Amino acid sequence: MTLKETISPTPEIESLTPETFTHALMVLAHLDSDFARILKKFGPPPMWERERGFPTLLRIILEQQVSLASAKAVYARLCEAIQPLTPENFLTLDDMQLKGIGFSRQKMLYCRELAKAITNGQLNLVQLETMDEMTIRTELKRIKGIGDWTVDIYLLMALQRPDVFPKGDLGIAIALQKLKGLTTRPTPTEIEAIAQNWRPWRAVATRILWHYYLSVITENKKIK
Structure with a gap:
């Protein structure tokens, strides 16, 4: 053997x-x-390991196509601006506030789409935790700005899936x-x-x- x-x-x-x-x-x-x-x-x-939920998924979106250090700095400023970091609280920030934190216009759109999907019931991250990878991938990719890499990192770091x-x-x-x-x-x-x-x-x-x-x-x- x-x-x-x-x-x-x-x-x-x-x-x-x-x-x-x-x-x-x-x-x-x-x-x-x-x-x-x-x-x-x-x-x-x-x-x-990262915690499951909205803050981690938002942070992964910030990490798309930029250095981890740059994304970490933006995320840290965001966490200072709103506590707790919930979808509802995130949606209270306007363009000027997000720009001051370091969001690009594209990342503003993507993160708002994620927050809206959660607040309107389109996406339930807790329910996704028990689903198979293909279902999770399909559901998350319905959100504008979330592609395979973002899903992969969430599955790998937050959900700790082995393969x-x-x-x-x-x-x-x-x-x-x-x-x-x-x-x-x-x-x-x-x-x-x-x-x-x-x-x-x-x-x-x-x-x-x-x-x-x-x-x-x-x-x-x-x-x-």
Whole structure:
């Protein structure tokens, strides 16, 4: 019996626990020698957990196509401006207030659409927690401004689903190119193909790749 077979595939509606996370790291190290090398050199990655609900989903929208540091700063100013950060409270802010906080006009639209969908009953984030990934993806993508990457990050960080894989994530693409010695940055389709071997723990593989990206690639940029 192989290491991969010592535990049955995790149902996709279950969330990662510290125990299954540790097991998944062992499985992935066995499957991929590059992962084993990362874990040996840098130790295990964080689980990167976020609370479920509107504030986290809004923060992920802010993180679309900008640096995490920039999005974090905007989110921090937003949390200072309104407490608690609820859909209803968010909708009380006008364009000038949001612009002062750091919202682009596009992000204003997207976050308001999310807030309105929750307040009018179109979207129930609590009910989504118990649904399968495809249903969650379909429901969230009905909201303007929410695409696959946003859904992936919410599933991965907030709902802690074990096999979610954000194939469109730039950090993963850069990490894979360096880790696998690829001449060009892999496309989302190529990344998805590479990741098939990591099922049913692709969300844990994502964390290993982020860990590698933050530990090696971003540090090298700082040195330069």
